[in-house]
Amino acid sequence: REMVKALEDGEEWEGMDVEEAIAEDPLEVAIRADWHSPGDDADVDLEFKILLCTGGPAVRIIGGLGQWKQPDSVKIEYQDWSAGKIETYPTDANAIENLALGDGVRIDALITAKPTLFEAINAGCGGNCPLKMLGDPVFYEHLSFALDRSRPNSESLLKKLNEILSSMYKDGTLVDLSMQFYGQNLIPKL
Template sequence: MKTKLAVLAAAVAMLAAPAFAGETLDRVMKTGKLTMSSDPEYPPQSFLNDSNELDGFDVDVGKEIAKRLGVDFGIETPAWEVIIAGGWSGRWDISVGSVTPTKARAQVLSFPAIYYYTPASFAVHTDSSVTSLEELNGKVIGTCGGCTYDAYLLKDLVIDAEGTPPFEYQVTAGELKTYETDTNAFDDLRLGDGVRVDAVFSALPTIQEAIKNGYPMKVIGEPAFYEPLAVATDKGDPEFDAKIAEIVGEMHKDGTLKALSEKWYGVDLTTVQ
């Protein structure tokens, strides 16, 4: 039943999508509002702060894009799988959600601009005796489902963005556990070394933020790969894509993205390291 409902929902989304195709920029300018999809549990990219408001690097980037468009800013929080499925039907206009542009995703989404790069890293519990990536082979590894991290562990990762550094598959999981968000995987690891998972795989800044917030984890080895992260839009409006590319390009050029990266990460992640 669940599978049939999912297929039906996808079909409805595909039928609804053309009503907005090519009209995103017009809609945003007429309504005077840019709505962005975001994840409330992905610090420091996006999270609920002490005032119960969404905050973080991605949120700040989205706000700046809206400001330069001359419109107000709003946020929706759909599930990750819904975002990358495309066919948004105008429910939101843009995803500034640390999306990696892949060939599979490019079938349903457009990626008008890369705004930063992030290293993907493994972490284990602080009680773990693992000290190298080689020792992770055969282990139970947790990561977010539908992300580039589980694609890497399935040895099926394709990142075709220009300037992507080459990488090799260095780890073969004995068992791969996928979660709705990276935080859910971290929660299982914090229960203890090997209790539910032996390691987690995520963006290095996300792991570092979790450690800062008290998660008993430690990073292992060098990053497995560096991924370009792009602003994503629903397919169908090249004028909107061109405008977003222009704005993000200006934010790179005038140092705005660099400043936001240093604010949230302490380093400049807006260029390939």
């Protein structure tokens, strides 16, 4: 099984299997840790405002509130609509700053990479970070790198890279590096 995907000119990235990924980047929903309902009825589904980073999918999050007015269920729908105002930000850091401003001040939730949220929460979001991750990741982005097969020696380079990555996977080096730089294991189980 190759851990490095060699791409020919014009070949698409679509359809890449997890076996070909070097790491997985889970995308998480973040809300304010002190999030509360604008009303008192804990059984009513609410529609939250959602952040969409530039180039991201249109997403609507619908959630129910639990006994302590915390989200206890979340349904994520990918939308094919353009109605309403969609907030976009140039970077995840801008979105995190706006969510940290307060409940509903600019946005109610955001979706971004788990390592980005993890780092922001641990670093305090530039101050007292009032954010938390909500449930399991929405989906995983599989990270890899490509080689140009039209370049000389690409096959031998591909073989050597796969040997090195396979060895690093087997001896735990990839997991160690993930823990060192991200504070969590982002290496897929092969």
